[in-house]
Amino acid sequence: MQELDFEKHNGLVPVVVVDDNQGDVLMLGFMNAEALELTQKTGYLVFFSRTRQRIWKRVGPEGDRLRIVSLATDCDRDTLLARVKVEGAGLVCHLGTRSCFTAPFPFRDSRGIERG
Amino acid sequence: MQELDFEKHNGLVPVVVVDDNQGDVLMLGFMNAEALELTQKTGYLVFFSRTRQRIWKRVGPEGDRLRIVSLATDCDRDTLLARVKVEGAGLVCHLGTRSCFTAPFPFRDSRGIERG
Numbered sequence: 001m002q003e004l005d006f007e008k009h010n011g012l013v014p015v016v017v018v019d020d021n022q023g024d025v026l027m028l029g030f031m032n033a034e035a036l037e038l039t040q041k042t043g044y045l046v047f048f049s050r051t052r053q054r055i056w057k058r059v060g061p062e063g064d065r066l067r068i069v070s071l072a073t074d075c076d077r078d079t080l081l082a083r084v085k086v087e088g089a090g091l092v093c094h095l096g097t098r099s100c101f102t103a104p105f106p107f108r109d110s111r112g113i114e115r116g
Numbered sequence: 117m118q119e120l121d122f123e124k125h126n127g128l129v130p131v132v133v134v135d136d137n138q139g140d141v142l143m144l145g146f147m148n149a150e151a152l153e154l155t156q157k158t159g160y161l162v163f164f165s166r167t168r169q170r171i172w173k174r175v176g177p178e179g180d181r182l183r184i185v186s187l188a189t190d191c192d193r194d195t196l197l198a199r200v201k202v203e204g205a206g207l208v209c210h211l212g213t214r215s216c217f218t219a220p221f222p223f224r225d226s227r228g229i230e231r232g
Contacts, residue, residue, distance in 0.1 A: 100191045103189045
C-alpha cells in the first residue's frame with residue numbers, strides 16, 4: 001500500500017468527497033491510519049470523527065454509504081480525493097441535503113462588490 | 117461577517133478549491149482567521165501555509181491567482197468550498213498540472229477487486 005503523510009496534521013488526513021455522477025463536492029471528512037485501512041479494505045469511506053474521537057463508519061439510518069469509485073492523492077500526499085456513489089437515500093448531510101456545502105459565505109469580489 | 121469554527125482545528129479551516137468552469141477539485145488549502153479576512157476583502161484566495169507557518173498569498177511566477185467566484189460553508193461551519201477562476205497560466209499545482217490530485221491511490225472495491 002502507498003503511504004500518506006499523517007504527520008502534517010496530527011495523525012489525520014482530510015478527504016474531499018465528490019459525487020461521481022454529478023461531480024459536486026458533498027462533504028469533507030478526516031481519516032486516521034485505521035480509517036484509511038478500513039476504507040482501502042472495504043471499498044466504502046470510513047472516517048475518523050474529530051468530535052467523537054473515534055472511527056465513524058457513516059452508515060445512515062437508510063443505509064446510506066459512500067461507495068468508492070476512485071481515490072486520488074495530491075502532490076504532497078497529505079490529502080485524499082474520493083469520487084463516490086452514494087448508496088441509499090443519497091442525502092449525505094445530516095441536515096437532509098445531498099451536499100454539506102449549502103450555506104453561501106460572504107466576500108468582496110476583486111472589483112469590490114459584496115457577494116454571497 | 118459570518119463566523120467560521122476555527123476552534124475545531126487548531127485555528128485553521130480547510131478550504132476545498134474547485135475550478136468554476138470545469139467543476140473539478142484543484143487543491144485543498146487551509147486558512148487561519150487572518151487569511152480568511154484577506155480572502156474576504158480581496159476576492160482572491162489567501163491561505164495559511166502549515167509548512168512555513170505564515171500567510172501564503174499564492175501568486176505564482178506567471179501571476180496565477182485564484183479569483184473567487186463563490187464561497188460556501190458546510191453544515192457545521194468548519195470548512196469552506198471555493199469556486200474559482202484560475203488567473204494566469206492555470207497550473208495550480210507546483211508540479212505543473214491543473215489539479216494537485218493526480219496520483220491514483222489504491223483500494224479494494226466493494227466486490228474485493230483491487231483498484232487505483
